[in-house]
Amino acid sequence: MFEYCADPSTLSGFDWWSCYLTTGKHFSFYQSFGTVLTLLALTVPLILVFGFAGALARRSRVLPVRWFGLGYTSMVRGVPDIIFFLFALIALDQGIEYLRHLVLCPDWTEPIRQGNDFRVCPQAKMPLGSSPQWVHEVYGFGLATVGFAIVFGAFAANTIFGALEAVPRAQLETGAAFGMTPRQIFWRIHLPQMWVYALPGLSNLWMILIKATPLLFLLGVEDIVYWARELGGSKTTRFAYPHGDWRLGYFIGLLVFYLALTWVSERVFERLTRRVSRGQASLGGAVT
Amino acid sequence: MNFLVKIAGATTLAVALAATAVSAQTIRMGTEGAYAPYNFINDEGEVDGFERDVGDELCKRAGLECTWVTNEWDSIIPNLVSGNYDTIIAGMSITDERDEVIDFTQEYFPPDPSTYVGLAGASADVTGMVVAAQTNTIQAAYVASSGATLVEFATPDETIAAVRSGEADAVLADDAFLKDIVKASGGELAFVGEPVNIGGGVGMGIRESDTELKDKMNAAITSMKEDGTLSALIAKWFDGRVVKY
Numbered sequence: 001m002f003e004y005c006a007d008p009s010t011l012s013g014f015d016w017w018s019c020y021l022t023t024g025k026h027f028s029f030y031q032s033f034g035t036v037l038t039l040l041a042l043t044v045p046l047i048l049v050f051g052f053a054g055a056l057a058r059r060s061r062v063l064p065v066r067w068f069g070l071g072y073t074s075m076v077r078g079v080p081d082i083i084f085f086l087f088a089l090i091a092l093d094q095g096i097e098y099l100r101h102l103v104l105c106p107d108w109t110e111p112i113r114q115g116n117d118f119r120v121c122p123q124a125k126m127p128l129g130s131s132p133q134w135v136h137e138v139y140g141f142g143l144a145t146v147g148f149a150i151v152f153g154a155f156a157a158n159t160i161f162g163a164l165e166a167v168p169r170a171q172l173e174t175g176a177a178f179g180m181t182p183r184q185i186f187w188r189i190h191l192p193q194m195w196v197y198a199l200p201g202l203s204n205l206w207m208i209l210i211k212a213t214p215l216l217f218l219l220g221v222e223d224i225v226y227w228a229r230e231l232g233g234s235k236t237t238r239f240a241y242p243h244g245d246w247r248l249g250y251f252i253g254l255l256v257f258y259l260a261l262t263w264v265s266e267r268v269f270e271r272l273t274r275r276v277s278r279g280q281a282s283l284g285g286a287v288t
Numbered sequence: 289m290n291f292l293v294k295i296a297g298a299t300t301l302a303v304a305l306a307a308t309a310v311s312a313q314t315i316r317m318g319t320e321g322a323y324a325p326y327n328f329i330n331d332e333g334e335v336d337g338f339e340r341d342v343g344d345e346l347c348k349r350a351g352l353e354c355t356w357v358t359n360e361w362d363s364i365i366p367n368l369v370s371g372n373y374d375t376i377i378a379g380m381s382i383t384d385e386r387d388e389v390i391d392f393t394q395e396y397f398p399p400d401p402s403t404y405v406g407l408a409g410a411s412a413d414v415t416g417m418v419v420a421a422q423t424n425t426i427q428a429a430y431v432a433s434s435g436a437t438l439v440e441f442a443t444p445d446e447t448i449a450a451v452r453s454g455e456a457d458a459v460l461a462d463d464a465f466l467k468d469i470v471k472a473s474g475g476e477l478a479f480v481g482e483p484v485n486i487g488g489g490v491g492m493g494i495r496e497s498d499t500e501l502k503d504k505m506n507a508a509i510t511s512m513k514e515d516g517t518l519s520a521l522i523a524k525w526f527d528g529r530v531v532k533y
Contacts, residue, residue, distance in 0.1 A: 023332065094370060233443070234469075
């Protein structure tokens with residue numbers, strides 16, 4: 001980074017640290033904070049979509065849809081995250097490649113499953129073997145986003161389902177008495193009142209989601225925990241900046257980051273709760 | 289910032305990708321990046337080490353274009369088999385067990401004895417100890433059958449940290465990897481007990497169905513062995529070790 005960093009072995013004190021903390025590897029570490037925050041920002045809307053879809057499916061009047069909703073929430077919540085990420089997402093990835101294979105290479109005669117191997121024609125690879133590394137990274141990141149959305153969506157579906165059930169029935173009946181259609185009742189009474197019951201559960205989910213990002217590495221996305229471990233591990237003289245086991249220092253850095261993120265989230269959820277409680281026939285609503 | 293640009297680019301690119309046909313095939317080289325001097329991530333964040341040099345040379349000789357990817361050790365074989373990369377070049381010893389799932393090229397590094405390392409002054413009776421080893425390695429299998437108590441870790445670095453913290457009495461790993469660590473520890477760590485000879489040489493792992501790539505790599509390894517470049521690279525990365533091919 002700086003000119004005087006050319007020969008790190010001659011440096012000491014502040015100079016050494018300024019060079020050490022600006023190596024390419026450290027920039028990958030700093031960038032991974034962005035990766036994690038981007039992942040969180042992208043998954044939250046998706047989680048809410050999956051959550052609402054799951055909750056509404058469970059409340060549907062059509063039996064098969066209800067079964068589907070129940071199956072989704074029960075199965076995904078029951079499977080350990082790590083297994084879900086290793087198997088369901090690899091299956092999803094192979095499914096995409098299989099479909100592309102059918103469309104792009106109709107003349108391919110070799111079987112796709114050869115013993116343990118999964119082989120599609122090169123044109124059907126997702127992403128293509130020849131595409132640059134960042135395309136692979138973005139694809140892995142996209143898979144991770146979908147994976148997180150499916151898993152956490154199932155938990156959100158249960159929370160939202162419970163919250164929809166918790167809205168006092170009298171409120172909805174009053175709506176009906178005023179001659180509102182079921183659709184109007186849902187959008188004007190049911191949904192706005194549901195939030196106050198759903199928020200505590202959703203805030204729990206958000207906190208768990210923040211901490212679940214190390215699962216990203218299973219999909220080849222290098223997250224902050226991976227880099228902290230990699231950078232903190234002891235380095236022999238093969239490296240330009242040899243040092244002992246510094247994992248504790250790096251993990252304390254992560255601790256500060258996670259605590260700060262949690263603190264900010266707490267504030268945001270506090271304000272949100274105050275906002276959705278306004279005018280509600282609950283304790284929170286009565287205070288304002 | 290950089291990342292957002294990438295995402296924006298990816299959407300347009302994904303559309304373009306579907307349309308374009310593949311030109312030159314790129315071989316993706318999968319490695320662990322945590323096992324110096326075989327492979328490690330250097331300070332620039334790039335894959336470096338003995339296998340980086342060997343791999344780049346092999347690709348040049350075989351006329352292939354190669355890119356490097358890292359994957360954690362535990363899932364390195366499943367990810368090869370499902371096609372996330374095309375080779376494993378990660379200090380992997382050729383064993384019958386692994387050979388059932390994937391194929392290996394001929395060895396590009398001779399069998400290396402495995403050694404025990406403990407805190408300096410530890411007892412030499414390795415069978416009665418708690419021994420750390422990396423998961424899914426030949427060393428882990430050996431410790432389990434040797435009568436010692438095995439504790440497994442996901443990365444090589446954690447096995448060393450376990451010895452330092454006293455969680456394990458010794459660690460069993462490849463001699464070349466441990467030599468560096470013992471030297472850098474300044475007398476804190478020392479070799480204990482006798483080295484054990486387990487496993488074959490180190491080869492490149494390739495999907496069983498990928499016979500064409502395997503043949504190309506085998507030919508390239510032979511040519512590197514014949515003209516002495518492989519021996520020179522081994523001497524460069526393993527403190528002047530002499531290996532004759």
